[in-house]
Amino acid sequence: KAAYPSSVLMNAIPAKVAGVPELIMVVPTPHGETNPLVLAAAYLAGVDRAFAIGGAQAVAALAYGTETIPAVAKIVGPGNIYVATAKKLVFGQVGIDMIAGPSEILVICDGKTDPDWIAMDLFSQAEHDEDAQSILISPDQNYLEAVSQSINKLLPTMERADIIRTSLTNRGALIKVDDLMQAAEVANMIAPEHLELSVEDPEALSQHIKHAGAIFMGRYTAEALGDYCAGPNHVLPTSSTARFSSPLGVYDFQKRSSLINCSARGASVLGQTASILARGESLTAHARSAEYRIIPD
Incomplete structure (x- = not known):
C-alpha cells in the first residue's frame, strides 16, 4: 500500500554499524515501477545489492538462494501477512528479526492534550492498513468524547480516509x-x-510501564517522530510480543561465542566436578573425557 x-x-x-559484510535488499516493483526514494535510501545506507522481488517468494529466495539471489544468514524487515508468515516458516534455515504484525499505537492521555493532536496520532498508525490498531486510554470521559469528535471532524480531510476508517x-x-495507574495496567x-504517554509527568508514569x-x-513527542528521525529504531515488536522482544538494533546483527580455556591444574579441578555430574546423568564418555585430565594426587 506504500513504499517506506x-x-x-x-x-x-x-x-x-554491526559490521555485516554484505547487505542484500529485496524490494517489490509493482507494475514494474521502482521507488526512487527507496533506492536512494538503500544507496545512502550502504546496501550492497538490491533485487526487484517482493512478497513470500522474496523471503524464500533469501533463505534458500536461487540462481541469481544468494542465500543469506538473516532476514529482517517489515512486510504484509504473507511476508510475515514466510519469515516464520524459514526461521531455522535463517535467522529473522521478529514476526511483525500490523502497526499499533496506544495513547494514554490525562485529558489535557489538544484532542486534534491525539486524533491525528491515532490516524498516523491507522493509515498504514486496515488491520492497524489505534487505542486511546484516558480517565476523562469528556476528553474521550472530544477526541471522538476530532476524529469525525478530521477524517474527511485525510488522503487515506477509507483505510483509516x-x-x-x-x-x-x-x-x-479510573486513573492513570489503571491506564498503565491496561497498557x-x-x-x-x-505507546504515547501524553500526560503532565510522563517520567513518573513510565515507571509503571513494563x-x-x-x-x-x-x-509534544508524537509517534510519527519516532517513525522517521527521533533516533531509536522504528522496527518494533507488535501483537503483544513486546512482553519478550525488543526493538531492532545493532545487537540483532551480532552474535556471541563462548571461550573456555583451562590450564592443566584448572582442568583437573573442574574435571572432578564434571565427572560427578556426568556419571549422575549416566554419560560415562563425558565423565571419562574429564577424568583423563585429572592430575593424580
Whole structure:
C-alpha cells in the first residue's frame, strides 16, 4: 500500500554499524515501477545489492538462494501477512528479526492534550492498513468524547480516509479508566508497539510501564517522530510480543561465542566436578573425557 524508504534506513544502518559484510535488499516493483526514494535510501545506507522481488517468494529466495539471489544468514524487515508468515516458516534455515504484525499505537492521555493532536496520532498508525490498531486510554470521559469528535471532524480531510476508517472501526478503541495507574495496567496487558504517554509527568508514569516497543514521552513527542528521525529504531515488536522482544538494533546483527580455556591444574579441578555430574546423568564418555585430565594426587 506504500513504499517506506525510512524502513530501509532503519534496517540497513544497524546492520552496517554491526559490521555485516554484505547487505542484500529485496524490494517489490509493482507494475514494474521502482521507488526512487527507496533506492536512494538503500544507496545512502550502504546496501550492497538490491533485487526487484517482493512478497513470500522474496523471503524464500533469501533463505534458500536461487540462481541469481544468494542465500543469506538473516532476514529482517517489515512486510504484509504473507511476508510475515514466510519469515516464520524459514526461521531455522535463517535467522529473522521478529514476526511483525500490523502497526499499533496506544495513547494514554490525562485529558489535557489538544484532542486534534491525539486524533491525528491515532490516524498516523491507522493509515498504514486496515488491520492497524489505534487505542486511546484516558480517565476523562469528556476528553474521550472530544477526541471522538476530532476524529469525525478530521477524517474527511485525510488522503487515506477509507483505510483509516476501516482500521478504526475494526480495531480502534477509546477506553475509559479510573486513573492513570489503571491506564498503565491496561497498557501492560496490551504491550503495544508504540505507546504515547501524553500526560503532565510522563517520567513518573513510565515507571509503571513494563511492556512496550517504544515509549513516547510527553505531549509534544508524537509517534510519527519516532517513525522517521527521533533516533531509536522504528522496527518494533507488535501483537503483544513486546512482553519478550525488543526493538531492532545493532545487537540483532551480532552474535556471541563462548571461550573456555583451562590450564592443566584448572582442568583437573573442574574435571572432578564434571565427572560427578556426568556419571549422575549416566554419560560415562563425558565423565571419562574429564577424568583423563585429572592430575593424580
